Each structure stands twice: as structure tokens, then as C-alpha cells.
Amino acid sequence: MERTETRLNPGYGRWTPFWFLAPAVFALLGIGIYPVISALVTSFRRYNITRPREGFPFVGFENYINVLSDQTFWQSMGLTARFFVTVLPFQLFFGICIALLLHRPGLGMLRALARISLVVPLATTYAVVGLIGRLIFNRDFGVANQFLNAIGIGGMDWLGSPTGAFIAIAIMDIWQWTPFCALIFLAGLSMVPVEIEEAARLETSSKTALLRHVQLPYLLPGLTAMLILRSADILKLFDMVFVMTRGGPGAATDLVSIYIQRVGFRIFDMGTASAQAILLLIVTIVLSRLYIRLIYKEIE
Amino acid sequence: MSMTLRRVLHGAGLVAVLCFTLFPFYWMVSSSFKDQSDLLASPPVWFFTPTLANYADIFADEKVFGSIVNSMIVATLTTALSVLLGAPAAYALARFEFRGKSDLWFWFISNRMISPIVLALPVYLLALQLNILDTHLVLILIYLTFNLPIVVWICTDQFRSIPIELEQAARLDGADQFTIFRKIYVPLGLPGIAVSAIFSFIFSWNELLYALVLTRRSVQTAPVMATSFMSGYELPWGKIMATGTVIVLPVTIFALLVSRHMVRGLTMGATK
Numbered sequence: 001m002e003r004t005e006t007r008l009n010p011g012y013g014r015w016t017p018f019w020f021l022a023p024a025v026f027a028l029l030g031i032g033i034y035p036v037i038s039a040l041v042t043s044f045r046r047y048n049i050t051r052p053r054e055g056f057p058f059v060g061f062e063n064y065i066n067v068l069s070d071q072t073f074w075q076s077m078g079l080t081a082r083f084f085v086t087v088l089p090f091q092l093f094f095g096i097c098i099a100l101l102l103h104r105p106g107l108g109m110l111r112a113l114a115r116i117s118l119v120v121p122l123a124t125t126y127a128v129v130g131l132i133g134r135l136i137f138n139r140d141f142g143v144a145n146q147f148l149n150a151i152g153i154g155g156m157d158w159l160g161s162p163t164g165a166f167i168a169i170a171i172m173d174i175w176q177w178t179p180f181c182a183l184i185f186l187a188g189l190s191m192v193p194v195e196i197e198e199a200a201r202l203e204t205s206s207k208t209a210l211l212r213h214v215q216l217p218y219l220l221p222g223l224t225a226m227l228i229l230r231s232a233d234i235l236k237l238f239d240m241v242f243v244m245t246r247g248g249p250g251a252a253t254d255l256v257s258i259y260i261q262r263v264g265f266r267i268f269d270m271g272t273a274s275a276q277a278i279l280l281l282i283v284t285i286v287l288s289r290l291y292i293r294l295i296y297k298e299i300e
Numbered sequence: 301m302s303m304t305l306r307r308v309l310h311g312a313g314l315v316a317v318l319c320f321t322l323f324p325f326y327w328m329v330s331s332s333f334k335d336q337s338d339l340l341a342s343p344p345v346w347f348f349t350p351t352l353a354n355y356a357d358i359f360a361d362e363k364v365f366g367s368i369v370n371s372m373i374v375a376t377l378t379t380a381l382s383v384l385l386g387a388p389a390a391y392a393l394a395r396f397e398f399r400g401k402s403d404l405w406f407w408f409i410s411n412r413m414i415s416p417i418v419l420a421l422p423v424y425l426l427a428l429q430l431n432i433l434d435t436h437l438v439l440i441l442i443y444l445t446f447n448l449p450i451v452v453w454i455c456t457d458q459f460r461s462i463p464i465e466l467e468q469a470a471r472l473d474g475a476d477q478f479t480i481f482r483k484i485y486v487p488l489g490l491p492g493i494a495v496s497a498i499f500s501f502i503f504s505w506n507e508l509l510y511a512l513v514l515t516r517r518s519v520q521t522a523p524v525m526a527t528s529f530m531s532g533y534e535l536p537w538g539k540i541m542a543t544g545t546v547i548v549l550p551v552t553i554f555a556l557l558v559s560r561h562m563v564r565g566l567t568m569g570a571t572k
Binding site: 012016017019020021023024025027028030031032034035036038039042049094097098101102104106107110111113114116117118119120121122123124125126127128129130131132133134135136140141142143145146149172175178179180183184187225229232235236238239242243257260261264265270273274277278280281284285287288289291292 | 307310313314318320322324327331339340342344384393396406408409414415416418419420421423424425426441442444448452481502505506507522523527530544548552554559562563566
């Protein structure tokens, strides 16, 4: 160890990196790791804060057993997965279409305008997206029903029916996150070396062949990133859905973050909610390991 | 297909993209200028006489104003703190070699993935014990969990692009690391620091879940306030949409400023 340091002669003291890193590391330990440990401890307790007189006794794995045998928890996990497989194909499809439109040469001004407009959905406060959703999908005076009436399909009670509410939150998510996919695809398309693309365009007039053989290899890394980040984001998804439906009607839009929030902060069963949160964290850690393994290879 | 037809189709496609991305935003803004009867018209009206009454209403409402001030305080201070803590760490990750560097790097970045509900529960209990519920402080600190990773990521990238010769030359002149960081990396890395600050401001400004569970009346942030309108029978849609517009407008402007870096900010560099 000593010798390598002398050989590299880095020109700084052994402790210098520590001083630069310490503030950030200790901050993240304090706000990121310590709460997780404390959630872990809580998850082994019976911990209902509305009944402090009963105390908060340790109950071993009771909470985990309850959660894992709890139908509602699995339903909300299943619903979250269903939400993911519903919105992602649309986001990928519209994303690639938009990216190809923006990548195509010509119409400079309009193209620049369309490209910059992609930022608007991404920056819109998630809670406000929910508010807009409630107005657009209102049964009586929503513009969604006006549109349906105009094309001859009758309007519906979007947020009052289970299927309608699920579709409505899916549409708002598709609106907000399609630009994300479009921008990543666009970045991929612009990585294709110009000479190769030009040569391929001379070889073939088929757009699909060009996409499949020339552009696709450059789109794949971005695709992996999207799959993993979108799944993590949907596990996190709370704000927009909470504002639009609060998980209802019934449990039709009760995604996992909404469900845990309700157990913790409406029923105040912190023990059970912590166990659920820890399980969610495990899923997330697996995902982020995967993400890091697949995406950040070059740094290692 | 003729060239002209293709051009027309391309143009039509781009216009469709614009309609898609801007419609909900447009609907919010236009609704904020409608009076109650236009808002409740069925079917909805597209052309109407605009009114500023909703804006007059919300600016006269102390609660709305106060919540925007709260959001401003929280977002500004947490951004400042993230840059203060994150930029030096980014410098260490960009330029020093030490054991466990890549693990540390991954740990920073993986905080991006963690669901806020995982931390909201224990932080609520801790804040209850420490008696800091419903303070700016608790939000400023908890927002670091997503702001620090973004600052560390963007600044590391930026600092790596600064020629190392500058650092070597400064060291020959006898400058120590702290001086080098302050005199070379901070000024030359300023664009990256600014971009990361804008991102962390946007994320903090937009956050709802932590603000919802960790604050009550006195530190209510703007998103919490906007959602609190959503109770009761006849909703004040004009006020709601005007508040929404006031909340979204500043971050949209910020986002347009950093639009070139949007992908990097959201993916933490998955695509360069």
C-alpha cells in the first residue's frame, strides 16, 4: 500500500481525499443510512403510534409474515407491475417516433421548438400534473370527455370507475415521461457517426432497415437505462397519483407507494409500513445494482 | 413519395409533438384565466373572455403566498447545501485515487433510485422525537438525499473535463489541494455547478411526498398547498389552476435553461 502511493506520487496527503469527501459522506450517512436502519428496527416491532400505551414491543418477523401474507400488499405490487407494463410500451413507442422526427434533417426552427418543448412535461411539478389530470378527466366538464364525444364515443366517469381511473393516471404518466424516452433515444441517434448514417442512406431507402441495422445498436444502452429507471420511478410514483385519485376508487390505482403511505400515515401502523418499505427497498437495491452493473461499466 | 409531401408530413409530425407536449400545460394556463362559469361549462369552452380574478384571488391569499415563500426557502437552502457538500466530494471522486472509490461512487448514485416512502416513515418518527416536524430544516436535510447524488454526478463529470495540467502547474507553484479546488476547479467548473444547482432546485421545488408527511401548517410548501385545495364539494378550479401555473412557471423556465442537460440530469449520465 505504502509503496504504490510513493510510486504514483499523487502529490497530496493520504487524508486529503477524506477531507473533501467527509461532509457529503456523513450527511448521506445521517439522512440516508441512519433512517433506513431505524426503519429496519421499527419493522421488527409492533409500532402503532395511535396506541402508545401498548408500547412498541419487538415481535420478530411478525410484521414481515403479515405483509407477505397480506393480499392487499401483493395486489398493490401487482398493480404497480401492471402500471409499468401498461405505460412503458407507449412511452417507448412514442419516444422513438418523436426521436426519429427530431433527428430527421430539415425544418430547423420547428424541430428546435419541438425539441425544447419536450422539457415542459418533465419539469412540471408532479402534484400539479395530478391537478391538471383531475380537470382534464372530470366527468362533467373535462376536456377528455369532450374529445370522446367529438369522435363519437360517449364520455365516461374517468376517475369514478376503476378502469377509467387506471387509464387516466396512465395517460398522465405517458404524457409526462414520453419526453424522457424521446430525449434518450434522440441522444442515441445522434451518437451514430454521420458518415455511417450517410453511407447507409445511400445503400438503402428503407427506413426500417436503417433503424434496425445502423441505429439500433446505438439505442440499446439507452433502452436499458430507460427500463431500469422507469421501473424505479414507478416504484417511487406517488405525487401525481395521490393528487389525482388517492389510490381509488376502491383500490384501482393503489400503487405500492400510495399503499405504504396509507398504512403508515393514515392507519399509523408504522411497524407494518416499515416492513413494507424495507421490502420495497430490497427490490430497489436489486434494481439499482443491476442499473449500475449494466450502465456504468466504463467507470469501473 | 415526393420531397414536398415528406416535408409536409415531417412538419405535421413535429406539430403533433408540440400539441402533445404542450396541451396539458396550455389547458392549465388557459383555465387559470377562466371565470367559474366558463370553467364549469359542459362541454368545456375553448374561447372565452380571460379574467385575472383567479390570480388576484391567490395573491391576496396569505396561505398561497406563504407556501411559495416556504418552497423558495427550502429549495434555495437545500440547493446551497447540496452544492457546498457535493462539489468537494465530486472533486475528490474526479481527481483522487483511493480505496473503495467506485463503491463510494455507486453508493452516492444509488440514492437516486430509493423511493421516498422508504425514508419518509423513519424520518417522520425521528423528526417527531427530535421535535423538528413542521420545520424548514427537516425538509432541507431530507432533500439532500436526492440532491447530493445529482450534484456529485454532474460536478464529477464537469471536474474531469478540466485539464489536469492546470492542477499540476499550480502544485509546482506550491498550492495545496484546497487552494487548487477553490482557485481552479470552482471557477472553471462553474457551468457544471450551476446546472447541478438548477436541477436540485427543480427537484426540491417539485417534491410532494416528504413535504406532505413532514410538515403541517407552518411550513406547508407550494405543492402541498395546491393539493389542499382538492377537498370540499365545489372545487375552486380557477384558483387551483392559477396556483398550479404559479408553481410550474419558475421551474419550467429553469428547466428550459438546462434543457441541453436534461437527459444527463434525469439519468445521471446513463447516456452521454
